[in-house]
Amino acid sequence: MKAIGLTIIPIKEDTMITISLDIGGARLKSALVENGLVRESAIVPMDSSNGLLASLPILEAEVLRLSSIQMPAMLGIAFPGLVNPVEKTVASANGKYTDAVGFAFEEWAMQTFGLPLIMENDANAALLGELAYGCAKNCDNAVMAILGTGIGTAAMIEGKLLRGKHFQAGCLGGHFAIRSLSEGRDCTCGSRGCAEAYGSSWALTQLAKESPDFATSGLAKAASINFRSLAKWDAQNDELAIRIMNQCIDAWSACAVNLVHAYDPDLLILSGGVIHCGARITEPIRKAVAKYAWTPWGTVGVLIAKKPEHSVLLGLHKLCVSETEGE
Numbered sequence: 001m002k003a004i005g006l007t008i009i010p011i012k013e014d015t016m017i018t019i020s021l022d023i024g025g026a027r028l029k030s031a032l033v034e035n036g037l038v039r040e041s042a043i044v045p046m047d048s049s050n051g052l053l054a055s056l057p058i059l060e061a062e063v064l065r066l067s068s069i070q071m072p073a074m075l076g077i078a079f080p081g082l083v084n085p086v087e088k089t090v091a092s093a094n095g096k097y098t099d100a101v102g103f104a105f106e107e108w109a110m111q112t113f114g115l116p117l118i119m120e121n122d123a124n125a126a127l128l129g130e131l132a133y134g135c136a137k138n139c140d141n142a143v144m145a146i147l148g149t150g151i152g153t154a155a156m157i158e159g160k161l162l163r164g165k166h167f168q169a170g171c172l173g174g175h176f177a178i179r180s181l182s183e184g185r186d187c188t189c190g191s192r193g194c195a196e197a198y199g200s201s202w203a204l205t206q207l208a209k210e211s212p213d214f215a216t217s218g219l220a221k222a223a224s225i226n227f228r229s230l231a232k233w234d235a236q237n238d239e240l241a242i243r244i245m246n247q248c249i250d251a252w253s254a255c256a257v258n259l260v261h262a263y264d265p266d267l268l269i270l271s272g273g274v275i276h277c278g279a280r281i282t283e284p285i286r287k288a289v290a291k292y293a294w295t296p297w298g299t300v301g302v303l304i305a306k307k308p309e310h311s312v313l314l315g316l317h318k319l320c321v322s323e324t325e326g327e
């Protein structure tokens with residue numbers, strides 16, 4: 001276990017303490033959050049191929065460990081799939097923790113810990129976290145794109161998180177088509193030509209290995225082809241790495257313009273593992289949004305998440321606060 005933050009704050013009577021669990025494909029992030037501040041957090045390895053039910057002891061150990069520091073009022077869980085926040089269930093898992101679909105999370109939380117539960121899609125939670133405690137406080141119209149393993153998106157319109165009848169509005173920006181259905185690359189969602197099929201870590205290996213110059217590229221020497229190795233060889237002027245990085249940036253830029261056209265935001269917030277590449281990625285996206293998005297009222301601001309490691313955890317806390325206050 002690797003501790004990623006510890007801030008000691010005096011306990012006050014009007015304090016709101018919650019526990020957040022952010023379920024990822026390879027790790028669980030957990031945090032004890034008090035009035036919008038992360039008091040204690042950790043990252044614990046998890047493996048989505050084992051399924052969720054086999055991983056429940058990992059979740060339970062973290063909740064009990066954090067509860068022993070300070071008893072929380074509520075528990076929040078973020079899941080990397082389509083979530084029904086009303087019934088507190090997973091509606092669709094797209095390959096990760098498929099046995100989570102139909103699992104009674106609310107009953108489990110109450111029976112195991114005696115805690116009420118909120119659940120949310122991870123990108124939705126990240127957007128809420130950044131708007132409540134991060135880079136865009138007081139913004140009521142914003143979209144988010146989390147670039148990395150896949151492309152997670154979320155949208156807030158007029159102060160309300162966009163969910164839709166089937167809880168998939170706003171979440172599926174990574175599956176906006178940026179190529180035609182007849183010619184686009186196959187995507188994990190079942191469609192073709194999605195932004196994710198051109199700009200996600202799962203697509204990188206295919207994109208690299210099918211290139212005729214792969215054998216002579218530095219990428220052929222990498223232990224695994226991911227955004228870390230791509231950025232390394234891109235910075236060393238490796239032709240294939242530069243070409244694939246530019247293709248990813250083009251996919252993210254198209255996705256960003258689509259998000260603006262779909263949801264009419266003032267701000268686009270970028271987050272995810274690849275934003276560590278800095279201006280190499282963010283500046284072309286910023287320029288594409290300014291040049292190509294149809295926004296006669298002005299220009300959509302492009303911001304970097306202020307707390308990319310904690311925004312999901314803080315967003316879950318915000319949902320708990322809102323539920324308690326009856327918002």
Ligand SMILES: [Zn+2]
Nearest residue numbers: 175187189194
């Ligand atoms: Zn797709």
